[in-house]
Amino acid sequence: MLLRNIRLTLAYDGTNFHGWQRQPNAPTIQACVENAIERVTGLQSTVWASGRTDAGVHAAAQVCNFITECPIPCSNLVKALNDVLPASIRVNASSEVAAAFHARYNARAKVYRYRILQAPVCSPFLWRFVYHYPYALDCTAMAKAARLIEGKHDFTSFAAVGEEQEARRQKSEARIGRAQAQGMVREIFTSRVLSRTKNSMLIYDVRGSGFLHHMVRNIVGTLMEVGRGKIEPDEIRRILKARDRTLAGPTAPALGLCLMRVEY
Amino acid sequence: MLLRNIRLTLAYDGTNFHGWQRQPNAPTIQACVENAIERVTGLQSTVWASGRTDAGVHAAAQVCNFITECPIPCSNLVKALNDVLPASIRVNASSEVAAAFHARYNARAKVYRYRILQAPVCSPFLWRFVYHYPYALDCTAMAKAARLIEGKHDFTSFAAVGEEQEARRQKSEARIGRAQAQGMVREIFTSRVLSRTKNSMLIYDVRGSGFLHHMVRNIVGTLMEVGRGKIEPDEIRRILKARDRTLAGPTAPALGLCLMRVEY
Numbered sequence: 001m002l003l004r005n006i007r008l009t010l011a012y013d014g015t016n017f018h019g020w021q022r023q024p025n026a027p028t029i030q031a032c033v034e035n036a037i038e039r040v041t042g043l044q045s046t047v048w049a050s051g052r053t054d055a056g057v058h059a060a061a062q063v064c065n066f067i068t069e070c071p072i073p074c075s076n077l078v079k080a081l082n083d084v085l086p087a088s089i090r091v092n093a094s095s096e097v098a099a100a101f102h103a104r105y106n107a108r109a110k111v112y113r114y115r116i117l118q119a120p121v122c123s124p125f126l127w128r129f130v131y132h133y134p135y136a137l138d139c140t141a142m143a144k145a146a147r148l149i150e151g152k153h154d155f156t157s158f159a160a161v162g163e164e165q166e167a168r169r170q171k172s173e174a175r176i177g178r179a180q181a182q183g184m185v186r187e188i189f190t191s192r193v194l195s196r197t198k199n200s201m202l203i204y205d206v207r208g209s210g211f212l213h214h215m216v217r218n219i220v221g222t223l224m225e226v227g228r229g230k231i232e233p234d235e236i237r238r239i240l241k242a243r244d245r246t247l248a249g250p251t252a253p254a255l256g257l258c259l260m261r262v263e264y
Numbered sequence: 265m266l267l268r269n270i271r272l273t274l275a276y277d278g279t280n281f282h283g284w285q286r287q288p289n290a291p292t293i294q295a296c297v298e299n300a301i302e303r304v305t306g307l308q309s310t311v312w313a314s315g316r317t318d319a320g321v322h323a324a325a326q327v328c329n330f331i332t333e334c335p336i337p338c339s340n341l342v343k344a345l346n347d348v349l350p351a352s353i354r355v356n357a358s359s360e361v362a363a364a365f366h367a368r369y370n371a372r373a374k375v376y377r378y379r380i381l382q383a384p385v386c387s388p389f390l391w392r393f394v395y396h397y398p399y400a401l402d403c404t405a406m407a408k409a410a411r412l413i414e415g416k417h418d419f420t421s422f423a424a425v426g427e428e429q430e431a432r433r434q435k436s437e438a439r440i441g442r443a444q445a446q447g448m449v450r451e452i453f454t455s456r457v458l459s460r461t462k463n464s465m466l467i468y469d470v471r472g473s474g475f476l477h478h479m480v481r482n483i484v485g486t487l488m489e490v491g492r493g494k495i496e497p498d499e500i501r502r503i504l505k506a507r508d509r510t511l512a513g514p515t516a517p518a519l520g521l522c523l524m525r526v527e528y
Contacts, residue, residue, distance in 0.1 A: 124354050
């Protein structure tokens, strides 16, 4: 019996799914992918993603892996899985990787994009993939604030409530993953706001070592408070230091968020 | 009582609708728009579109009109209707027009676009709006054939079966519309196939005086037969002359088709 470790690159429209993680009574990406693998290989497999995406969040290139005895060549696997997956989930690539590869624990960086549509009316072809906010935002102030997120910080102020206990629990369990060893600290390599006036789109691009639960959406919610003039750009520093979720802005809606890339 | 004639420009994702026309037990664009108008104005109105779109067909700028006593200014109407319409239907513009304006009978030209995606895998963000055909197509032959559609022709070979009887019936009823007076004859001003290698998209753009039922999709189905090498480009002339639906290709799927513009 030869065990193979298969890595898949997935794209999905998260609108109609209850996030990545398998749940008893709701459609999830993980459940769809695991079911597709079982249909194609005839064998049950658990699929590990680089990270869970929340309900409504999309992915342009999520990475996951699974262990299987199935001998189907990777090139055939892409087509076979796409034949049984719903059109809202696609496998874009498949490769056999070393036994030690784990999509989550080996991830070195992730890139997320958040799209805010500023046009007065949101196109019916776009509504699934943007947060429609047709009111004034000070893009220059937001861009300035976004840069202050860069660097190594404790992101408690931008994490979902309860995330700190979860981090402590994982640390005490002495799991191997780098992310687990670092508690609430993450390193953000780039954090930029750009304005595309041509299509009235305001884009937030962020690349980091890892992200806490709701972290990108909480950063975006806070940047939008800066854009509305309710928070000064420089206050981002103070909010980070305070390690207090109540100081940051609200959680931006899931549908504007897309996992763009995972680096290994 | 002052009657106003209101013209609306609509965009819609037709994927989950049973076409434009109101039906007893299925969601349609017309039903949604009429219901939205009733909710906003408090008055029932019939909405006339430039033409019916079939189930699954999209519109970037469908035009329709309705008569109402409601005094709400047009600028407020856009927002009010969008507030009650589903996200897959949007009103992009509204204006008060002369009493004689009729979205269907006054239409002078319509522009349709059909998108064929040639990439091996169809993005989950695109599948609603393209026909995914990842097999070889001779784009040059298709472009040559497409040009032969231009001009004034009897399009019986490209019309849905039963369309001729319908045309005769409408003619005998002596309706006013230009389209009705011309039977199966339509004028195509431009008919072009273009290839966008960057995103593996093959695009068919057609602008004409009017279109018979299924006409664009039957033209595309025939152009694809040309692309597959099953029909020579020059045979388009013979197919047009024969006035025989069985000579043309199959009807291309609805989801690749979009009504781009209506000219008055």
